[in-house]
Amino acid sequence: MFVDRVKIYIESGSGGNGAVSFRREKYVPNGGPDGGDGGKGGDVIFEVDEGMSTLMDFRHKKHYKAERGEDGKKSKCNGKKGKDLIIKVPPGTIIKEVETGKIMADLTGETKSRVLLKGGKGGRGNQHFATAARQAPRYAERGQEGKGYWVILELKVIADVGLVGFPNVGKSTLLSVMTNAEPKIADYHFTTLHPNLGVVRNPYGRDFVIADIPGIIEGAHEGVGLGHDFLRHIERTKVLVHLVDAAGLEGRNPIDDVEKINFELKAYNEELCKRPQIIAANKTDVMENEDNINLLKSTYEDKGIKVIPISAATKKGIKELLIEINKMLEKVDTEPITFEEDFDYFEEVEEINEPFTINKIDSSYYLVEGVGVEKMIGYTNFESEKGFAFFQKYLRDKGIIDALEKEGIKEGDTVRIYDLEFEYYK
Numbered sequence: 043m044f045v046d047r048v049k050i051y052i053e054s055g056s057g058g059n060g061a062v063s064f065r066r067e068k069y070v071p072n073g074g075p076d077g078g079d080g081g082k083g084g085d086v087i088f089e090v091d092e093g094m095s096t097l098m099d100f101r102h103k104k105h106y107k108a109e110r111g112e113d114g115k116k117s118k119c120n121g122k123k124g125k126d127l128i129i130k131v132p133p134g135t136i137i138k139e140v141e142t143g144k145i146m147a148d149l150t151g152e153t154k155s156r157v158l159l160k161g162g163k164g165g166r167g168n169q170h171f172a173t174a175a176r177q178a179p180r181y182a183e184r185g186q187e188g189k190g191y192w193v194i195l196e197l198k199v200i201a202d203v204g205l206v207g208f209p210n211v212g213k214s215t216l217l218s219v220m221t222n223a224e225p226k227i228a229d230y231h232f233t234t235l236h237p238n239l240g241v242v243r244n245p246y247g248r249d250f251v252i253a254d255i256p257g258i259i260e261g262a263h264e265g266v267g268l269g270h271d272f273l274r275h276i277e278r279t280k281v282l283v284h285l286v287d288a289a290g291l292e293g294r295n296p297i298d299d300v301e302k303i304n305f306e307l308k309a310y311n312e313e314l315c316k317r318p319q320i321i322a323a324n325k326t327d328v329m330e331n332e333d334n335i336n337l338l339k340s341t342y343e344d345k346g347i348k349v350i351p352i353s354a355a356t357k358k359g360i361k362e363l364l365i366e367i368n369k370m371l372e373k374v375d376t377e378p379i380t381f382e383e384d385f386d387y388f389e390e391v392e393e394i395n396e397p398f399t400i401n402k403i404d405s406s407y408y409l410v411e412g413v414g415v416e417k418m419i420g421y422t423n424f425e426s427e428k429g430f431a432f433f434q435k436y437l438r439d440k441g442i443i444d445a446l447e448k449e450g451i452k453e454g455d456t457v458r459i460y461d462l463e464f465e466y467y468k
Contacts, residue, residue, distance in 0.1 A: 046197040046274070048100040048138065052159060053158045055083025055124035057185025058111035060165035062176065065117075075178060076118045077168040080185045082193075083161025084108030084124035088147060090154045094132035095239075097195055099247050108159075111185055114167045124161055134200040134278065136381060140192040143384035150200060150278070151378045163184030165397070174417075181399040181412055196274065200378050201253035202277030202371060206307075208299050212324045214238065216354040219252040220364070231421065235274045246361065247368025253279060273310045277381075280374045281318045281367060282307075288323035288334045288351065296323065296334050297341055318349050318370045322363055327353040400445050406455040408446060408466075418462050 058080025065073025072187050086108050106129060112121030137147045137158065147156045165183030172179055205213050221240025238254040255275055276282070284303060286296035300321060307314040323335050323343060338349045348366050352359030398412025418436055446457065446466065455466050 043164055045096050045098040045101055048097045048101055048195050048434040049104070049192060050195065051103075051105045051192050052086050052127075052129070053107040053190030053192060054086050054159035054188035055108035055110045055127075055161040056114040056188045057081065057083045057162035057164040058121035058124075059185050060167040060170075060182030061114035061116060062180055062182045063116035070280075075172050076116060077182050078116070078119040078121065079120035079167050079170075080114045080164030080183075081111030081123045081190050081305070083111045083185065084126045085157050085161050086159040087126055087128045088135075088137065088149060088156050088158055089128055089130050090133050090135075090149050091130040092133060094130065094406060096132065097135070097197055100195060107190075108161055108188065110188075111161065111164045113185075114165070115183070118167070118169060120167075121164060126161075131195060132197055134198050136196045136198060138194040138196060139385050140194060142385065145381055145383050146191075146193065146385045147383060148381045150380045153380075159189050159191070162188045169396075181397045183397045199239060199253050199277050199278050201237075201239060201252070201275075202250040203242075203252040203281045203283060203367060205252055205254045205283050205285060206276065206303055207285035208294065208303070209290070211255045211285050211294075211299075212354045213285050216285060216322070216324065216352075217252065219357055219360060221252060221353050229310050232375045242364070244364050244368060246365045248371060250367070250371055251354070252283075273306070273442065276307065276314055277311060278379045280372045280379065282314070283363075283367065284319060284321045285324050286321060286338070287325055288338070289325040289329045290327065290334060291325065296338055298344070300314075307359065311417050320363070320366055320370065321347055321349045322359075323349055323351045326351045326358060327356045338357035372432045398440070398445075400442075400449055402449055406452070407449055408449065408455065408457050410440045410442060410446075410457060410459045414440065419462055 048464075060080050061077035063075065063077040065076045067073060069275055086106070106127055108127035109124035115122045131149060132238045133150060136145055136304070137149075138144065139146055140380050147153070147158055149156065157376040159450055163186040165185045168179045168182045171181065205217060207213050217240050220242050237256065240252055240254075242250050242252055244250065253275060284300050287294050288296055290296070304315055321338055323338055329335075332351075335349070335351050342349055350359055350363045350366055354360075398410060398415055399407040401411070403409055415437070418433060451457070451466050453467050457464055457466050
């Protein structure tokens with residue numbers, strides 16, 4: 043089964059917590075702090091697997107999370123780093139963030155691997171917070187939380203040439219004639235439900251990859267039928283070959299078909315209609331006359347679009363078509379088409395707040411300890427109203443007020459921070 047679009051949740055590993063520990067040995071009764079640091083959380087890494095051609099592996103598993111970093115230990119032993127999560131995807135996969143629709147990564151061309159989400163930093167152990175005034179800190183940093191996103195994985199096939207046309211005009215037959223591909227072929231509409239890729243060993247020029255894009259119908263750009271599923275696979279192609287039924291076996295008008303398909307391409311993505319185009323007028327082996335061929339040439343060749351009469355069934359005109367495709371490919375860039383990444387997924391990484399602890403000494407007395415608040419006291423002027431207001435804002439922004447309220451503090455209770463005591467009021 044071909045699956046080219048899935049929604050999954052990815053999350054990097056959280057950092058391990060720093061340890062609170064003190065050196066305790068037989069002849070060292072008052073050893074200093076020796077709490078180790080927490081390990082870094084695992085990263086989320088996407089890697090291209092050349093052997094994959096579909097996103098089917100993601101149909102049944104939707105949540106992917108990297109390993110958490112190990113907590114720090116005593117004796118200055120640091121926690122182990124969390125294991126990275128490696129997610130393998132087929133070449134040509136685009137990763138989009140669900141809420142914004144912005145592109146986080148395009149795994150095409152030289153980009154074979156991408157660290158999409160970095161794991162959280164590990165927290166520092168209490169050994170880092172010893173000062174001359176506070177030689178036995180009983181607090182350590184918590185590890186930084188990992189980041190998580192819902193993302194869309196979208197596969198856009200990588201091909202030099204896109205073969206487009208309405209259903210039942212002979213695209214699968216032409217692909218099988220030009221390449222070693224073996225697509226399913228039958229005389230009914232919507233035979234192909236996913237793109238078929240084939241490599242053309244071109245004796246008249248450079249080899250190329252061609253994609254048979256499933257039948258496009260009117261309204262495809264609005265998602266009618268499987269419109270979006272089909273149209274996304276044209277976006278990386280550099281040359282478009284319109285295959286039309288020049289014999290008009292089903293009452294189709296080949297010019298009308300070309301115009302309708304170009305309308306759908308333009309409505310979906312205007313850039314697609316700027317790509318070089320060739321019209322392959324198929325089924326010449328069963329034509330009653332050449333009126334449609336002449337009409338196609340008079341309509342499009344003045345616009346720079348070459349019309350090549352062919353018969354996929356008898357292989358007539360295939361040489362001329364390959365020569366014309368080669369001329370087009372010689373004029374375009376050989377590098378695969380990639381999409382600009384516009385999602386800054388690292389900007390939300392936050393710094394770890396300096397830690398603090400709250401001890402409830404009795405029913406109305408609370409002791410707050412921590413390097414950050416002690417530093418703040420050292421350079422805050424409490425004699426000015428503005429200075430005390432700034433200190434209150436600091437306590438609220440750092441979550442200390444919320445933590446005190448969770449401990450059950452009431453108005454009028456006493457809070458002590460280092461050598462500062464004050465009564466708590468909202």
